[in-house]
Amino acid sequence: MADINLLPSEEKTAERIDLARRKLLFVSIAVLVFTAILTLATLVFFTRLVSVRKDMFAKVEESTAQISDLKTTEELITVVKQKASTAHKIISARSNISYVFDQLKQLTPQEVYFSDLRISSGKIVISGKAKSSKDMNWLIKNLTEEGAGIVSDVAIDSLSSDETGAYTFAISAQLVGFK
Amino acid sequence: MNLSSITLPKIANEEEISKWMGLAAPGGAILISVIIIVFIIWPKFTQILQLRSENEQLTKRVESLDSKVETLASLDSRGLDIKLGIAEQLLPSDKGVFTLITQIENTSRASGVLLNKIDLAPGSLKDAGATKGAGSSTGSTQGDLAPKIQIRILLTGDYRSFEQFLKNIFSVSRVMAVKDLSLSSSASSSEQTTQVRASMTIDAYWQPLPKELNSIESQIEDLTSEESATLDQVLSTGFIAPPAIPPVPKGKTDLFSQY
Numbered sequence: 001m002a003d004i005n006l007l008p009s010e011e012k013t014a015e016r017i018d019l020a021r022r023k024l025l026f027v028s029i030a031v032l033v034f035t036a037i038l039t040l041a042t043l044v045f046f047t048r049l050v051s052v053r054k055d056m057f058a059k060v061e062e063s064t065a066q067i068s069d070l071k072t073t074e075e076l077i078t079v080v081k082q083k084a085s086t087a088h089k090i091i092s093a094r095s096n097i098s099y100v101f102d103q104l105k106q107l108t109p110q111e112v113y114f115s116d117l118r119i120s121s122g123k124i125v126i127s128g129k130a131k132s133s134k135d136m137n138w139l140i141k142n143l144t145e146e147g148a149g150i151v152s153d154v155a156i157d158s159l160s161s162d163e164t165g166a167y168t169f170a171i172s173a174q175l176v177g178f179k
Numbered sequence: 180m181n182l183s184s185i186t187l188p189k190i191a192n193e194e195e196i197s198k199w200m201g202l203a204a205p206g207g208a209i210l211i212s213v214i215i216i217v218f219i220i221w222p223k224f225t226q227i228l229q230l231r232s233e234n235e236q237l238t239k240r241v242e243s244l245d246s247k248v249e250t251l252a253s254l255d256s257r258g259l260d261i262k263l264g265i266a267e268q269l270l271p272s273d274k275g276v277f278t279l280i281t282q283i284e285n286t287s288r289a290s291g292v293l294l295n296k297i298d299l300a301p302g303s304l305k306d307a308g309a310t311k312g313a314g315s316s317t318g319s320t321q322g323d324l325a326p327k328i329q330i331r332i333l334l335t336g337d338y339r340s341f342e343q344f345l346k347n348i349f350s351v352s353r354v355m356a357v358k359d360l361s362l363s364s365s366a367s368s369s370e371q372t373t374q375v376r377a378s379m380t381i382d383a384y385w386q387p388l389p390k391e392l393n394s395i396e397s398q399i400e401d402l403t404s405e406e407s408a409t410l411d412q413v414l415s416t417g418f419i420a421p422p423a424i425p426p427v428p429k430g431k432t433d434l435f436s437q438y
Contacts, residue, residue, distance in 0.1 A: 021201045028205030028212075035212040035220075042223045049230040056237035063244035067395055070251040076259040077251075077399055078392060083266035084406035086325045086386055087354050091409060093324075094356035098345045113373075119360040 095178045100124070103150045107142040111135040122178035124151065130167045143173065152176055243396055250399045262402075265410045268352035270386040274328050275353070276301045279383050281422045282351050283332060290344035292336030292377075299330040327382040329358075335365070337372040352413045354384045 067074070097119065108114075111131035118125045130136040136159065143154050151173035158170040271278065280297060287294040334344065341362070348355060359380040364373050402410070 017202070021205070024202055024205040024209075028208040031209050031212045035215050038220055039215060042220050042227065046223055046227050046230070049227060049234060052234050053230060053237065056234060056241055059241045060237065060244060063241065063248055064395060066248045067244065067251065070248070071392075073251050073254050073256050073259065074392060074399065076256060076263055077254055077401070079388060080259060080262045080266045080410075081400055081402060081406070082389060083270045083386055084262075084402055084410055086384075087266070087269040088403075088406045088409045089324050090354050090356065090384055092405075094354075096349070097357050097360060098342070098349060101342060101345065113364075114362075115364050117360075117362040121359075 095122075095175070100150050100175065103147060107139075107147045109135045109138045109142070112139050119175065119178075122175050123172060124175050125157070125170065125172045127170045128168075130169060132165055133161070133167060136167045136169060139169075140171070143171075148176075150176055240396065243398065247396070247399055250401070254399075254401075261414075262410055265352075265413045268413050269354050269409065270325060270384055271353065272386065272388045274301050274304060274385055275383075276304065276328065277424055278422060279328065279330065279353065281424055282353060283330070283348075283381075285422060286347045286351060287334060287344060290336070290347050291340035292334045292344045294332065294334050296333035297330060298332070299328065301328050323384075325354075325384045325386045327384045330381050330383060331378065332381065333376075333378045335374065335376045338364075338375050339372060341375050341377055348381065350416070352416065356382045356384075358382055 100119075109130070112128060112135050114126055114128035116125075116127040130139060140154060140156065143151055147154075154171060154173040156169065156171050159167055160169075161167050276299070280299075283297065284294060334341070336344070345357070348357065357379055360377065361379070362375055362377045365376050
C-alpha cells in the first residue's frame with residue numbers, strides 16, 4: 001500500500017526553514033566566538049609588541065647614552081686602529097732595498113764591481129766591471145738562477161771588453177715584488 | 180461579503196516574514212563578524228607583522244649597541260693613549276716636515292754618511308688633504324694608502340755606512356719607503372772601502388685625523404695581532420715621542436745680517 005503524506009507542504013517548508021535557521025544560528029555563534037577570540041588575541045599580541053618596542057627604544061637610548069659617555073675611548077681606538085692598520089699595510093707592501101743589497105752582495109763574484117746602480121719604478125740598472133768573461137758569466141748566471149727571488153727579466157744592455165780582458169757591462173732587471 | 184477570504188493572505192505574509200527574520204539575525208551576526216575581521220583584525224594583523232619586523236631590527240640594534248658598549252668599556256683608555264702616541268710616530272697627523280728632516284739628519288749622523296742635500300717642497304703645512312704638483316709633496320693617490328711627503332736626499336760616504344743608513348731609515352718609527360735610488364762609486368782603488376754617492380727619493384707617510392666618528396651603531400674593531408706587533412715594534416725602540424727639535428735663540432735687530 002502506498003504511503004500517504006499527511007503533512008501539508010507549508011509545514012514541511014516551515015521545518016526546513018527552521019532547520020536552516022538553527023544551523024545558521026549555530027554557525028553564526030561559532031563565527032562570533034571565533035571573531036571575539038581572534039580580536040582579543042590580536043589586540044593582546046599587538047599591545048605586547050608595542051610594549052616590547054617601547055622597551056627596546058628605552059634600551060637603545062640607554063646604550064646610546066653609554067656610548068656617548070665612552071666617546072673619548074671610541075675616538076682613541078678609532079684613530080689608533082686607522083693609523084695602525086694603514087701603517088701595517090704600508091710596511092707590508094714597501095720594498096726592502098736593504099734585502100736587495102744583501103742578496104746582490106752574495107750573488108756577485110769577487111772579481112766584479114759595480115760603478116753605478118739605479119733603482120727606479122721597480123727596475124734596477126747596474127753598471128760595472130768584471131775582470132774576465134768568466135766572472136761576467138757567473139754574475140749573470142747567479143742573478144738569473146739564485147737571484148730569481150729578487151730580480152727577473154735580467155738583460156745585458158751593453159758589454160764591452162778592454163785590452164786587459166776586463167769587461168765593462170750594463171745590465172738591467174725587474175725587481176721582484178717592488179712597487 | 181466573505182471577510183475571511185480577504186484577511187488570510189495577510190496572515191500568511193507575516194508568518195513568512197517572521198520565518199525569514201529568524202534567519203536574518205544569525206546572518207547579520209556573520210556579516211558583522213566578517214566586517215570586524217576585514218576592517219579591524221586584518222589591519223591590526225598587518226600592523227603586528229610590521230611591528231614584529233621592527234622589533235626584530237630593534238633587537239639587533241640593541242644587541243649591536245650593547246656589544247659596542249661592552250667592547251668600549253673593556254678597552255683600557257690609558258693603554259690607548261700610549262698606543263695613540265706610537266701610532267702618531269708611525270703616521271703623524273700632519274706632514275711633520277721638520278720632524279722628518281730631524282729624523283733623517285739623525286739617521287745619517289748615526290750611520291756615518293754625509294748628508295749633502297735635502298730637497299723637499301711640502302706645500303701648505305695646514306693642508307690635510309691632497310696637495311699635488313708641489314714637486315715633492317703629494318696627497319693620497321690611487322695606489323697610495325695614505326698621503327705622503329716626498330723628500331729627495333743626496334749623501335756620500337763609504338759603502339758600509341750607506342748600507343747602515345738604509346737599514347736605519349727602515350727602523351725609523353715614521354713609516355717611510357725608499358722609492359728611487361741612484362748609487363755611484365767615487366772610489367780610488369787604493370782605498371779599502373769604496374766611497375759612494377747616493378741620491379734617493381723617500382716617501383714619508385702621514386694621515387690626518389678623522390673628522391668625525393662612524394655612526395653610533397658601527398662596531399669597534401680592535402687591533403689585529405699584526406697591527407699590535409707594528410705598534411710594539413715602535414714601543415720596543417723606546418721612541419714613543421717624536422724627536423725633540425732643540426730650541427734656538429730668537430730676536431734679531433737686522434733681518435739681513437748673516438749668522
